[in-house]
Amino acid sequence: MFNKNKTDNINTKKDASELSFFSERYGDLKLGHNSKSNVDVEVVSRKKIDTNYKVGGVLDQEQRNNWKAWLYLAPVLILMAVFLIYPLIDTILISFMKNYNYIKGTFDGFTFDNFGAVLGLTTINGATETRVIQYALPNTFILVFITVPISIFIALLISVLLNSIKWFQKIFQVIFFLPYVTNTIAIGMVFSVIFDSNGLINFIFGLGDFKWIYGADRWIAMIPLCIYIIWSALPFKILILLSGLQGIDKQYYDAAKIDSTPKWKVLTKITIPALSPQILYLMVTSFIGAFKEYASIVGLFGQAGTTQGSYELYTIVYYIYDNLNSNTSFAAAAAVILFAIILVFTFIQLKLSKSRVYY
């Protein structure tokens, strides 16, 4: 396994010129140990070799055991092919299929109508689908652009404060992590009780029986929803930012202290630039997460709107799940639209980050 001659070609059927090269260098070589030149010779292959064959250590031996690696990867690759790659392609295809029936697997040719229908541009069977353009898309974007910046800002504030204290830091850290270890549906129901018209918020602020949840105006209902989403988004962000803060080199702060730099300047010129990789990571992941908001709405409202049968609080994902059975092609089209939006946003963020992130 461990050959002492690591680079030389050794083959019993070498042509004359190569053999003379060996004999010049090592003298006559025999199989086994050659004590004169201190070289081990071993037959690696009796096949005619036309490319240079290198005899090396363990890792090179493995290279010939390619199949073994694929065997280890087989379970993952099979499962991924069935539950990831195939569905991905299939969903894109379904989104172009006309009158697709998932039970029978039948469809009448390909069309762009599904996208048109979802976006309210084409009329199908005399009806126009307005719920996506009216509710799902705007709601999704509002939730994304309100909750992501606010939660990152609050998380940044809390983690900077946490990083500056000496006592009880661990305890605070654990408390701020608690919302992560919960059931989204369960705590959504708790928020629903707090914001109930007979609930605590109305009592504290003396609002009588103002409606936040059931029977509320669409825009009012967004407030508890956003608060809940931000509340549940904080722990992960604080954890990431705090570990980022603890990794910043103390030298920068010492230098700033000597120059008696004001605190806010230390924050904006040292801390935030040094945290930019973490902030970028959080931006990308939480944008993707916020575009897929669904469970929090189910937890808080239990339905797609503030009143029974309304769709005021639809998000794209909610629409997908609601229509999966009845309008499979529409759901697929909405999923493709969501995928495209996420791709574009991730791409833009990575592009913008090139000039703003310091690694």
Next chain:
Amino acid sequence: MKDIIATKKYIDFGEENTLENNIILSIKEGNKSVDVIRKSDKIRKIVSMVIVYILLTFMALLVVFPFYWMLITALKNNNEILSSTQTFFPSIVMWSNFVYVFQVFDFLTYMTNTIVVAVFSTIGTLITTIFASFAFARLNFKGREALFAVFLMTMMIPGEMMVISNYITVASFGWVGENATRLDAYLAMIIPFWVSVFYIYLLRQNFKQIPNELYLASKVDGKSDWNFLWKVMVPLAAPTLISITILKFMGTWNSYVWPNLVTTKNEFRLISNGLRGSSFVDAESGRIEYGYQMAATVIVTVPLFLLFIFFRKYIMRGVGRAGIKG
């Protein structure tokens, strides 16, 4: 420069000329002695610390408050919950709420379902993850880096892209529908989640840290790759594997959408579905019985909290490197 000259005469040159004393040179207030400046600095520091602690405590209270409210609402009777003056502690502690919920809410069935699904999907995930990470971290094969890059890219695809076709696939296996048995329902909830690219990434990083020398040594001893994987790598990566197990368990406890889609009968569903699906509505007034509802949420939340208390370190480390629920 000007400021420094102005303060210079107040500096006690009797002291040693240390760095600490030099720093005072930059102080701008010209007519204060060193002691006064030091004292005011100290006071300012203490005051700002107090403010920081007050702010943090305030925010921590906001974070914890929903849990507190859940608990006390679960112990109130409905009249107190709906009364115009809210109380911060139940006037009569209603333990009977929990008794009622245990009778009505089929907690045990949902709990059993959730644990079965969690255990088997975790075992499956661990096996596939260990194999794949081993191949990526230790074995050489053509196209390794390219394949790994493709794996990482798939993390960007939203799960909703796959849900539709996966539903159709699972249905075509006969796991969904009116005739689906309990086993079918379990299979539908377990098998599609046996692969997690994220965990493969996490474990591969961990495997890569295991030094090459250990591998070479085991090779010299004539150990096979298989033996090396189970006898050396897996024990060394145990903390990561525990993190993965717990996060996966929490993910199952939280999963709502997929179980809701693929199961037709209530008794096959998981805890989140049971919670949102059961209505604690008073038959006479049509009002939601919040006391019962909150008692149910307490029952659902407590196991997660217990898990957190015992495995805090693993959870926080796993999430810190990860971030994806489930």
